[in-house]
Each structure stands twice: as structure tokens, then as C-alpha cells.
Amino acid sequence: MTKQDLIKSLARSTPSRIILLVIDGLGGLPHPQTGKTELESADIPNLDALVKSGVCGLSLPVGVGITPGSAPGHTALFGYDPLTVSIGRGVLEAVGIDFPVKRGDVLARGNFCTVDKKGNITDRRAGRIPTELNASLCPLLEMTIDDVKILTAPVREHRFVIAFRGKGLSPQVTESDPQLEGMPPNPVKALSPGASKMARIANQFAEKAAAILKDKKPANMVLMRGFSQTPHLPSMKEIYQLKAAAIATYPMYRGLARLVGMDVLPAGITIEEEVAALKKNYKKHDFFFIHYKKTDAAGEDGDFDRKVKALEEIDRLIPDIMSLKPDVVVVTGDHSTPAFMKAHSWHPVPTILYSKYCRCDDVSEFSERACLKGGLGIFPATDIMPLAMANALKLNKYGA
Amino acid sequence: MTKQDLIKSLARSTPSRIILLVIDGLGGLPHPQTGKTELESADIPNLDALVKSGVCGLSLPVGVGITPGSAPGHTALFGYDPLTVSIGRGVLEAVGIDFPVKRGDVLARGNFCTVDKKGNITDRRAGRIPTELNASLCPLLEMTIDDVKILTAPVREHRFVIAFRGKGLSPQVTESDPQLEGMPPNPVKALSPGASKMARIANQFAEKAAAILKDKKPANMVLMRGFSQTPHLPSMKEIYQLKAAAIATYPMYRGLARLVGMDVLPAGITIEEEVAALKKNYKKHDFFFIHYKKTDAAGEDGDFDRKVKALEEIDRLIPDIMSLKPDVVVVTGDHSTPAFMKAHSWHPVPTILYSKYCRCDDVSEFSERACLKGGLGIFPATDIMPLAMANALKLNKYGA
Numbered sequence: 001m002t003k004q005d006l007i008k009s010l011a012r013s014t015p016s017r018i019i020l021l022v023i024d025g026l027g028g029l030p031h032p033q034t035g036k037t038e039l040e041s042a043d044i045p046n047l048d049a050l051v052k053s054g055v056c057g058l059s060l061p062v063g064v065g066i067t068p069g070s071a072p073g074h075t076a077l078f079g080y081d082p083l084t085v086s087i088g089r090g091v092l093e094a095v096g097i098d099f100p101v102k103r104g105d106v107l108a109r110g111n112f113c114t115v116d117k118k119g120n121i122t123d124r125r126a127g128r129i130p131t132e133l134n135a136s137l138c139p140l141l142e143m144t145i146d147d148v149k150i151l152t153a154p155v156r157e158h159r160f161v162i163a164f165r166g167k168g169l170s171p172q173v174t175e176s177d178p179q180l181e182g183m184p185p186n187p188v189k190a191l192s193p194g195a196s197k198m199a200r201i202a203n204q205f206a207e208k209a210a211a212i213l214k215d216k217k218p219a220n221m222v223l224m225r226g227f228s229q230t231p232h233l234p235s236m237k238e239i240y241q242l243k244a245a246a247i248a249t250y251p252m253y254r255g256l257a258r259l260v261g262m263d264v265l266p267a268g269i270t271i272e273e274e275v276a277a278l279k280k281n282y283k284k285h286d287f288f289f290i291h292y293k294k295t296d297a298a299g300e301d302g303d304f305d306r307k308v309k310a311l312e313e314i315d316r317l318i319p320d321i322m323s324l325k326p327d328v329v330v331v332t333g334d335h336s337t338p339a340f341m342k343a344h345s346w347h348p349v350p351t352i353l354y355s356k357y358c359r360c361d362d363v364s365e366f367s368e369r370a371c372l373k374g375g376l377g378i379f380p381a382t383d384i385m386p387l388a389m390a391n392a393l394k395l396n397k398y399g400a
Numbered sequence: 401m402t403k404q405d406l407i408k409s410l411a412r413s414t415p416s417r418i419i420l421l422v423i424d425g426l427g428g429l430p431h432p433q434t435g436k437t438e439l440e441s442a443d444i445p446n447l448d449a450l451v452k453s454g455v456c457g458l459s460l461p462v463g464v465g466i467t468p469g470s471a472p473g474h475t476a477l478f479g480y481d482p483l484t485v486s487i488g489r490g491v492l493e494a495v496g497i498d499f500p501v502k503r504g505d506v507l508a509r510g511n512f513c514t515v516d517k518k519g520n521i522t523d524r525r526a527g528r529i530p531t532e533l534n535a536s537l538c539p540l541l542e543m544t545i546d547d548v549k550i551l552t553a554p555v556r557e558h559r560f561v562i563a564f565r566g567k568g569l570s571p572q573v574t575e576s577d578p579q580l581e582g583m584p585p586n587p588v589k590a591l592s593p594g595a596s597k598m599a600r601i602a603n604q605f606a607e608k609a610a611a612i613l614k615d616k617k618p619a620n621m622v623l624m625r626g627f628s629q630t631p632h633l634p635s636m637k638e639i640y641q642l643k644a645a646a647i648a649t650y651p652m653y654r655g656l657a658r659l660v661g662m663d664v665l666p667a668g669i670t671i672e673e674e675v676a677a678l679k680k681n682y683k684k685h686d687f688f689f690i691h692y693k694k695t696d697a698a699g700e701d702g703d704f705d706r707k708v709k710a711l712e713e714i715d716r717l718i719p720d721i722m723s724l725k726p727d728v729v730v731v732t733g734d735h736s737t738p739a740f741m742k743a744h745s746w747h748p749v750p751t752i753l754y755s756k757y758c759r760c761d762d763v764s765e766f767s768e769r770a771c772l773k774g775g776l777g778i779f780p781a782t783d784i785m786p787l788a789m790a791n792a793l794k795l796n797k798y799g800a
Contacts, residue, residue, distance in 0.1 A: 029759055062798055063403065064779065065786030066410070072799035082799065083401055089800040226800060340757075344797055346790045347759050368759060369775075378777045 004079060004239060007386050007395065013241040016327035016392040018287045019278070020384070022077060022253075023314055024070075025296030026333025027058075027349045027368055029340040031304055038295075038304060038339060039350060039367040042311040046318035047352070047366040050331065054354035056363050057376025059384060061335050067346045073334030074256045078289075079240070079385030080233060087259065088171065088228020094161045095255025099153050101230055106169045106198060109226045110152065110160040111177060112137065112219035115210075119184045119221075124177070126219040128157040137219055140212050141205075148201050162224060164202070170195035176206055177223035185223055198227070235261025236287065240389060245281060247274045248291035257289055271313060275320050282324055290321075299337030300344075307339050328392045329354040330384055331366075348378055355391035404479060404639060407786050407795065413641040416727035416792040418687045419678070420784070422477060423714055424470075425696030425737025427458075427749045427768055431704055438695075438704060438739060439750060439767040442711040446718035447752070447766040450731065454754035456763050457776025459784060461735050467746045473734030474656045478689070479640075479785030480633060487659070488571065488628020494561045495655025499553050501630055506569045506598060509626040510552065510560040511577060512537065512619035515610075519584045519621075524577070526619040528557045537619055540612050541605075548601050562624060564602070570595035576606055577623035585623055598627070635661025636687065640789060645681055647674045648691035657689055671713060675720050682724055690721075699737030700744075707739050728792045729754040730784055731766075748778055755791035 001009075028038040061068040061076045062083065071092055072082035090107030093099075101107065112134060114123040135154040141162075143150050148166030155161060172195040176185045188202040202224060209222045236244040238261070246257030247267045254264045263285065267277045274290055282288075292314050298307035321329065332351040335344050350371040361375035372378075376387070389395045401409075428438035461468040461476045462483065471492055472482035490507030493499075501507065512534060514523040535554040541562075543550050548566030555561060572595040576585040588602040602624060609622045636644040638661070646657030647667045654664045663685065667677045671692055678688055692714050698707035721729070732751040735744050750771040761775035772778075776787070789795045 029757065063406070063786070064783040065788075065790035065795060066406065067790065067795065067797045069797050069799035083406065087800060092800045338757075345757070346795070369762060372761060372775055372777075373773075378779075 002081070003382060003386070004081070006398070007079065007389065008239045010395040010398060011239065011241045011389060012394055012396055014392065014394050016286065016394060017282070018242075018328040018388045018392050019290065019321060019326045019330070020077065020288065020388065021290045021292065021321070021329065021331045022074070023292050023295050023311070023331065023333050025299040025335060025337025025344065027336030027338070027345070027347050028299065028307065029338035029347070032340065037368050038307045038311060040369070042308045042315070044311055044315035044366060046315045047331065048364065050318060050322075050329070050352050050354055051366045051370070052364050053360065054352045055358040055361050055376055056350065056352045056366070056371045056374035058348035058368070058371050058378045059332055059351045059381040060348050060378060061381045065346050067344050068335045069344070070252060070334060071256060074253065075260070076381035077332065077334060077384055078236065078260050079382055080260065081382060085231055085233060087231060087256070089226025090161070090171075090228040091230050092252060092255065093155055093159065093226070094163065095230075095258055096252035097153055097155055097161060098251060098255070099161050099163065101163065102165060104165070104169070104229070106164040106171050106227055106229055108162045108164070108202075108224040110162045111223040112158040112160070113221050113223050114218040115184070115221040121178070121181045121183060121185065121221070123218060124179070124181055124223065125158045129219050131156050133219065134158065134160060137213070137216060141209055141222070143205070143208060145201050145204050150205055158219070162205075164198065168194070169198045169201070171198070171227040171229050173199045173202060173227050175225035175227070176202070177225040185221065188224065230259065233260055237261055240287070240385065240394070242287040243285045244287040244289065245285040246289045246291070247277050248289070249274065250291065250293050253291040262289060271317055275317050278321065279324065295333070296337045299339050300342060302339050302342035304339035327355060328388050330388050332381070332384060349381070351376065351384070353387055353391065357391050357393070402481065403782060403786065404481065406798070407479065407789065408634070408639045410795045410798060411639065411641045411789060412794055412796055414792065414794050416686065416794060417682070418642070418728040418788045418792050419690065419721060419726045419730070420477065420688065420788065421690045421692065421721070421729065421731045422474070423692045423695050423711070423731065423733050425699040425735060425744065426733025427736025427738070427745070427747050428699065428707065429738035429740040429747070432740065437768055438707045438711060440769070442708045442715070444711055444715035444766060446715045447731065448764065450718060450722070450729070450752050450754055451766045451770070452764050453760065454752045455758040455761050455776055456750070456752045456766070456771045456774030458748035458768070458771050458778045459732055459751045459781040460748050460778060461781045465746050467744050468735045469744070470652060470734060471656060474653065475660070476781035477732065477734060477784055478636065478660050479782055480660070481782060485631055485633060487631060489626025490561070490628040491630050492652065492655070493555055493559065493626070494563065495659060496652035497553055497555055497561065498651055498655065499561055499563065501563065502565060503630070504565070504569070506564040506571050506627055506629055508562045508564070508624040510562045511623040512558045512560070513621050513623050514618040515584070515621040521578070521581045521583060521585065521621070523618060524579070524581055524623065525558045529619050531556050533619065534558065534560060537613070537616060541609055541622070543605070543608060545601050545604050550605055558619070564598065568594070569598045569601070571598070571627040571629050573599045573602060573627050575625035575627070576602070577625040585621065588624065630659060633660055637661055640687070640785065640794070642687040643685045644687040644689065645685040646689045646691070647677045648689070649674065650691065650693050653691040662689060671717055675717050678721065679724065695733075696737045699739050700742060702739050702742035704739035727755060728788050730788050732781070732784060749781070751776065751784070753787055753791065757791050757793070
């Protein structure tokens, strides 16, 4: 029995409410000058107070030493084994723009790119063309090849989604994007016997796209990667008996939430608007995933001070959230993004669990070092939902 | 997907370098008089300094409560699941004397023993005959039975290696050594249908050996155990994309390293010579396994003070190792060998991981008790390679 099956067999619906606040890229590393991490440098009295009345620890999104992408980072937080649930880049881009995916669609992430007269790539991103240009080019690429309908949708700058809709399509194909410049796009090849049709259609699409875009330099060619289909996941309703809602300003996170069956609430663009959405919908759901993006963006940019400020911004919203008197609050991240590394990292993520029934530890500040001494220890992120459910008294006793 | 498969799918080759220093039998127990362990009693300023700039914890070689032999202890450190990788005694004896094993060889550990006129064993070790006598007897036992070549090689005292080389041989047979005296050697029996040839050849060999050794009392018979073949392990190159080198003065550890595809470097007999070998070959490899034996030997002898001195000896070499500016250094052991127990033990092993990207903890001294408060917690030894790879920035991100 998997951990998820066990939880499913014990879950029960009750009136208690759970809030899962995901501070993207939460964990960090010490600043080389001060020796203090972003969390240790930030003035976060409300998170510190939450730690004092909660229990804390460090969560491992995928495993020791493994740096997670956003998808495995979040599926783990929602209680799905990130090593068995695989969400391809094509799917992620599509759900991230609310693209109306149908079961069986093969989705790919497209890039508009620039090629020279010989067909060699000179810019994999076509000079990051404006989104408006992208949006005007995408409709030109919609077509039907044999019985396969090809739909497209702009994402941002040079990025777009390609959906292949038809019978007998498989995502088991190689990418056309060589991830290098100075060479032509690769032909798409089947990786399994059942994928030859997909490979053929993708190559014909690339050929036709080249003809259509011939005079559209810098966006005179397309690259494809991350061919994938939506995974068939049991919903959070099925597993946890929860009426779950997602509040996220970035489409990708709304898309991930939709894949696990959450209702996606209108959330605006600021964290204040997100908290307002929480308040407005608080009676209608019993689980809320709130996503805060700025910490990760600052970390990725290597901007230590901006990450500190983002932490202080989210800290100021904590009293507002707590004023709703939720039964369980979890504050964590989908992975660490140390400004020092300018990238996602493998380091475990500081986590607070607050409830009336959590067993408090002695930790009195929210930081990587302090959480190491917390009552949750270093633990897999897939334990967060079982812990939240238990603390919400939403799990029956196991065994007689 | 196993942890090893996951790491393999993410590994990439980069110029960074990893040093894995294995202090054999590193962990200990408090001295009954002082209440301090060997590490706590030793003057080890350089290891203490390394702890201060690194992150530490306690590694579990096989599992809670499990006392590992040298083979599982090391395979775990190299990132192989010690519960699925099985290295038989015959193989271990053979690789331990640099015996030129060929793929398909079935290897057995041989004992010269003494039998009486009725053929009953009176001494399982033939009075621990001198190694020189063993070496003169071994060649007498080399023979060919049917198409099977039988090779032998002396180990030490009464111990020798038997290699059966031919087609259709299987190690799935029982042992002839009854592990008791006063009874005759057992016939070797097939444990699977494919092993009948091996059983027949082994029994014929025993019969011929008895005839050959008839007048060689006390070494007038042989016992066989630990029939085994070299496991087909993926190499460290295949898994980690590493060009791995082993520096070890004892043959068994060189043999274990060879089984996972490491280049075995000439290492001399002292730790100073080992460090010299490291320096000499530093540019040619990107992973170095350095093995230090004296700590374990002193622990096995129950010599607390000698183990303390051995720890101080290895400590003095740390600055020399660090002067190479390796990207990642791991200091750990393959198991604990408390002098108090005069044996390997199940206790978790103090471990330091140093890199620019390790998330430092508050620990400032290298000992069992101090490591308990470290940022790595208590963790499986098979996590050491994933951690080292991550800290060397040799792992790609997992998932989109």
C-alpha cells in the first residue's frame, strides 16, 4: 500500500479548514558577507510568532541531493509521489495558460526561433519577440495533418504551446530543440514503436511551419520540446475528501492545481489580492493552496535583498490569514532557491505546521538552521498532507 | 525508479572534483572511564575546522541496528543498495588478493583443514598453517575437470581462493564446510536445476584434493564455502559520469573499488603515501575514494588509545588534502568499530560534507554526539553520493 493509499483509506470530511501557504523557493543559503540566509536576514515577526505556536522542520521535496523543478516540488506538497507522477513540460506550459487540454492530446512546448539561410539556428528565442507578435503568429500555425488537428496558443515572448489532437499519438518522441545554436533543429524521432505517427506528424508540422514563417524573421522557425500527455491523477477530493481551492497569480501553479482537481479561484496579481480571494471564498472550501512567487523570482535573479524583502512582504500578510482562524496552517516552499546559487537547489525547505494539536517544539524563529531543531525533523514533503490532515482531525484511526 | 536510477538519469560530467575519505570503523562508543568516545578523546583540530565550514550528520550504512561487513559498508558509500548488491565471500577473498577474476568464474573461499583416518574434521583451520606452506600447497590443487579449469591462490594462513572457470557454472550450491568439527565435509549440493554441473565439479575437486593432500597432514583436506560470482554492477562511470579513482593500501578495498569500476591507483602503505598518490593523480580524475584502515584495526583490537592516535594521524593529513581545493569533501566511515566492543557495530557513523554550497549547521566539533545536531540528520549512507554529486553541481534538475 502506498502512503497515498493509506491516507485515502483513512480520510474523512469534517468542517475543519487547512491552509497551505507555499512560498516558492523558500529555503536559502548564507550570504557570503554576513553568514546569514535570506530568512535569517529578513524581519519576519509574524512567521517567527507562528513558529513559536507551531512545530517546524525541513521538508525534502523529492529526495536528498535532488533539485526539483516546480512540478515535482508541488505534486509532492499535494501528497503525490514526485517520482511516479511525471508532468512533462508541454503539459505544464499548456495547463499554465488555461489551455483547454483534451484527454489524449500530446502537448509540446514551442519556441519561435531564428534560423539563417542554411537552416542553422542563430537564436533559440528569436530575440524574445513581444508576446503580441507571438499571438499574431500562432494562428498561422494551426493546421490539420492527416487526421491530426494541430492547435497552438501563445505563452509569453517566444514561448507557445502546441497541441496535437488525433488518434494513435504518443509522447514517446525526441525533441526538435537541440538546446544549442549554430545547428539546424533536430528531426523528431520515435522512441517507441507506437510513436512513429507522432514523430512523422511533428516533422511535417515543422516543415510546414518553416514555409509559413519563411519571411517572419526573427521568428522564422519553431523548436519543439517536452512532448507529453496529462497524467491521470486521482483528485484531492478522491484522496483526501477535501474541497480544495487554489489561489495563485501565476498560470503554471493554477495549472498544477487543476491537474489534482482543485478549484482555481480568481486571484488577481498581488499577494494582497490573493489573501482577499482567500477571505472571500473561505466558507466555500476546506483546503486552500496559496502560492507566493516573488521569493523564487528574486532567488533565481540572485537578488538576495529582494528575496529578503519578498519574505518580509509575505510576513506582513500572515496576521490577515490567521484572523480567519484556520484549523491548520502549513507554511513551506516547493524547493529552495538560494540567491547565492541563482537557481533552484536540493536543500531541504523550512516548514511550519500550526494547529491546536501540533506538538510544539522549542524553536522560536523561522530559519533553515532553527528548523533543523524542530519537531518535524528532516522529512519528505509528501508527509505534509498527511500531517495537515491529521492536525485537522480529518484522518480516522488506523487498525482496530 | 530506484534512487540510483534517479541519480543516473540526472548525472552530468563537470570539471568539479569530489574526495570521499573513508576512515574505516570511524564511529565509536564512550570509554568506560572517561565517558568520551575515541573521536571525543582525540585532538583533531583539522577535522573540527572542516565541520565548522561544512555540514554534518550520522550515516547508516545498511539500516538501523544492522552491523555491516566491509563489503556492504563500502557499496553503500559508493551509492549501491547494500541489500540488493550481494558480494559473496568467495568473490571478496578473490578481489582482496587482486586475483584476476574473469566474468563467469565461480569463486569459493577455501580452508585447508585436518581430517582423521575416517575423514572426520579434527581442525577446520589445519592448525593455522603458515602462509608459506599454504602457498606451496595451492599449486598442487590446480587442475582441469571436464572443461572446467580450477585455479587457486593463497590468502593467509589456512585460507585460499578457488576459482572454477568453465561453461555452465552456477554459484547456487551448498557449502562443503560444515562449520563444525568431528564430522566429514559435506557434499556440495545444487540449490537450483542449473547448478548440478557446479556441484559435481566441486565434489570431484574435493575428492581429488583429498588424494593429493593425503600425506600433507595437518593440511590434508580442503573445505569450501561462499560460492559466488562477481555481481554485474553498473560502474560509477555509468551511474555518475565520474572518472573515479581508488587510493587504498589494503587489497580488499582496492578489490571493492574495482568491482564498481574505479581506477585503482598505486597507493603505497602509509596514509602519507596515499595522500601523495592523491596529489599526483589529482588532475586525472574527478572522484577519489581514499581509504584509511588503522582506525578499524585498532577498534577491532579493542585498543582505544591506538584508535585515538590513528584519528589524530588522519587529522594531520586533512590540510594537505584541503590544499588541493577540492569542490566537495566527504569524511565518513563504512561502519563504526567501537574499541569498547572490539568489533564492527551498528551505530551510525559521524559524517562531514564540505562544499561551497553545503548549508552549514551550528556544529563545531567532529564527534558522534555533535554530529547528531548536524544539518544532515541521521541518514542512509546511500545518500552520500547523491549529496556529493549535488554539492559538486553534477546533477541536473529533476522535472519541469
